[in-house]
Amino acid sequence: MPKKRRKRKRGNGPCQSKPPKAVQELAENYKCSHCNSRVEGIFRDSRGMQHLHIAHDETCPVLRGTVTDMHDAIRAANATGRVARVISGDSNGDAA
Numbered sequence: 001m002p003k004k005r006r007k008r009k010r011g012n013g014p015c016q017s018k019p020p021k022a023v024q025e026l027a028e029n030y031k032c033s034h035c036n037s038r039v040e041g042i043f044r045d046s047r048g049m050q051h052l053h054i055a056h057d058e059t060c061p062v063l064r065g066t067v068t069d070m071h072d073a074i075r076a077a078n079a080t081g082r083v084a085r086v087i088s089g090d091s092n093g094d095a096a
C-alpha cells in the first residue's frame, strides 16, 4: 500500500510546525518602543511568509496606527545578528 503524503497546510493561523530559528530570534528580540507589548504568536500566511502577532497595549500609538513600529522590527532583526529582510504590511499579511 502506497504511503499517503500529508498535504502541508498553508494559510493564516498559528504555525503548524516550529517556525524557523531566525523568526523565533526575531520574536525574542522584538520590543515595542511605545508600550509593554508581547509577541503572542508566529503564523505563516498563504504565501508561506512568517508573521509575528504582537499584542500592543490598548493605548499604544502603534496599535492605533499613529506611528509605525518598523524601527522596532529592524532593531529586533539587527539584534539577531543575521541578515534580514523586513517587510511592512497589515495584519492580513498584505505588504504595504
Ligand SMILES: [Zn+2]
Residues within 6 Å of the ligand: 032, 033, 034, 035, 036, 037, 056, 057, 060, 061, 062, 063
Ligand atoms: Zn506597542
